[in-house]
């Protein structure tokens with residue numbers, strides 16, 4: 001529509017509490033290339049209205065006035081459960097559930113964004129507001145309702161999203177700021193907007209997690225590698241097994257291996273994609 005958009009981001013980087021700097025920078029560039037005036041480290045101070053009580057500008061903390069006709073605020077989510085406060089459902093920040101997603105009232109379950117675990121599943125948070133956990137919770141409760149009482153087991157952390165055309169997936173542990181126990185292998189093809197950010201532990205070189213941008217990875221294979229604590233060398237060697245993109249998409253495996261070998265002084269040769277190996281993960 002040709003509307004000019006200004007995007008204020010309080011932090012140093014876009015989604016800086018989740019994305020490592022390398023990933024954030026690639027997305028920032030993509031946002032700018034899509035015609036958005038991205039302002040990092042810029043915080044909203046005030047929304048200024050006109051005489052009809054309609055927005056006419058915003059003021060930033062540094063005092064800059066930006067004219068506008070519409071303001072979208074995206075500062076996170078919290079369960080919208082106020083309407084239940086006078087009911088007999090036990091609520092805290094969300095509706096409290098046990099590992100079977102049961103509330104305190106028999107035969108009443110809570111799943112998705114509104115659910116809060118009394119005791120968080122191992123390695124996870126009490127409230128997780130992403131689509132795939134909502135879907136898994138739904139599947140879990142469906143089993144229970146169909147007389148197969150089933151506990152919620154979210155497994156390896158996964159999430160996906162899209163930034164304009166760039167698809168994003170994350171598996172396992174990928175901290176925004178890796179600590180001393182983490183080693184990182186980052187590969188990027190800037191002109192294609194594709195990148196992979198691998199995290200493994202410095203001591204045993206076990207694969208801990210990966211962020212993928214512009215390359216779709218196979219869920220079962222990535223989760224399987226993390227759960228089986230695979231060595232990063234093995235992950236890099238068999239990476240073709242994880243590529244989900246259909247035929248005719250560029251195959252970056254050799255390029256990624258060359259970069260890994262150069263950065264870590266290795267001599268790994270790529271293994272050809274094997275459906276036999278992939279099916280083992282799908283069966284597990």
Ligand SMILES: Cc1cc2nc3c(=O)[nH]c(=O)nc-3n(C[C@H](O)[C@H](O)[C@H](O)COP(=O)(O)OP(=O)(O)OC[C@H]3O[C@@H](n4cnc5c(N)ncnc54)[C@H](O)[C@@H]3O)c2cc1C
Nearest residue numbers: 077083111112113114128129130131132134159160161162
């Ligand atoms: C802008 C945005 C971007 C997001 N991006 C991602 C992403 O990239 N990846 C990701 O994993 N997740 C993302 N999420 C989160 C994801 O959308 C949610 O986690 C998911 O939709 C939760 O599913 P749900 O069924 O619990 O709730 P919802 O999808 O919110 O469904 C709840 C439904 O209940 C209805 N409802 C509410 N109150 C009542 C009532 N009193 N009576 C009857 N019906 C009612 C609502 O209308 C709604 O249809 C995003 C969310 C937002 C807002």
